[in-house]
Amino acid sequence: MRLPDGAARPVAVPPGPLLGIDPDAVFPVTEIPLTTGTLLVLYTDGLVESPGTDLDDSIAQIADRVAAADDRDLDLFIDTLLGKAATTGQRTDDIALLVLQHASRP
Incomplete structure (x- = not known):
């Protein structure tokens, strides 16, 4: 999650x-309050898991990229998040990415 700041x-x-x-599985439900300007980035494990890499380190790196990326164009924002994943030859899983932005109403 990227906060407005x-x-x-x-x-x-x-x-x-x-x-x-x-x-018949039952899935847990989590409510997350989103204020205007918040970005919620949902992704599958293929974005953060790669052989020989610590998962916590990979998640921290994604959070750093989310913080640094320009969110004025969400297509470019997504390209930034996928950039490193696309250039590494170690990916062994597919990637799904969903970015939601809480915008103010016009």
Whole structure:
């Protein structure tokens, strides 16, 4: 999550079952208040997991990129987040990325 002041941090949410494994699975629900200017970045493990890399370090690196990226153009913002993932040959999983921006109403 990137706050309106530009600070970014991971959001702690309870883990749930893997998608598609159990059609009767119950998933935990987490409410996160979003103020105007907040960005919520949701991604799959393919963005942060790679062989020989500490997961906590990878998540911290994503948070740093989220904080540093220009959010005036969300397409470019997403390209910035995917940039390193696209150039490394160590990726072993697909990547899904969803960026939500809480904007004020015109």
